[in-house]
Amino acid sequence: MLVLLFFIIAFHITSAALLFIATIDNAWWVGEDFFADVWRVCVNTTNCTEIGEHFADYSTLQAVQASMILSTILCCIAFFIFLLQLFRLKQGERFVLTAIIQLMACLCVMIGASIYTDRRQDVHSNNYHFYHLTSEGRYGYSFILAWVSFAFTLVSSLMYTILRKRK
Structure with a gap:
């Protein structure tokens, strides 16, 4: 049991x-000379810009940020x-409250990653310049995490x- x-x-x-790694790290969408996440965009690893209201789909990214947090x-x-x-808990009881809260965490991360996936697919299919960068790139390891x-x-x-x- 131990x-x-x-x-x-x-x-x-x-x-x-x-x-924590998926939420914080800057590798949701990566290309040859840039990488981006839901917080900022970095070009040439030195020029980083915080994502703000001036970015396209800022409200969508806020939903991803909120659900991941x-x-x-x-x-x-x-x-x-x-x-x-x-x-x-008494012996024989189940960890129902823990299971419910963990399931809510599961649903939140699913919602955040799904929204990001949906917006990325819209960007790729419409040839829209997401983050003011070309849509050429791939999902990074933070997205996979x-x-x-x-x-x-x-x-x-x-x-x-x-x-x-149990005992």
């Missing part, structure tokens, strides 16, 4: 770390609630749903 508990804690911490916060809250429930963290938080919420407090 090994299972360690695995679940390590899995949750890994999920939170992936969410909310998913990270919810994942951390779920971990602390899990630790509290670990010591407070966002989808991986979606899967991790989903699996984690399912584990908490199934998990019962």
Whole structure:
């Protein structure tokens, strides 16, 4: 049981770390001489511009920012609630509250990554210059980590749903 508990804690911490990296790091959309995320655009690795109201689709990027931040916060809250429930729950009870909060984190990261994917597909299909750069580029590792963290938080919420407090 102790090994299972360690695995679940390590899995949750890994999920939170992936969410932090995906939210903070500047590699959602990368090209040969630029990289961009939901916070700023950097050209030639030295000229970085914060994304503001002067950028196209700023309100869409704000939705992605909000959902990624909310998913990270919810994942951390779920971990602390899990630790509290670990010591407070009676034997045989399930970690339902932790599972619900982790599922909400999962949905938030899915919403954020889906919105970004949808806007990127619109940009590519319409040949629209997103971030005032050409649409030539590819999804970066932060974007991929966002989808991986979606899967991790989903699996984690399912584990908490199934998990019962035992001796």
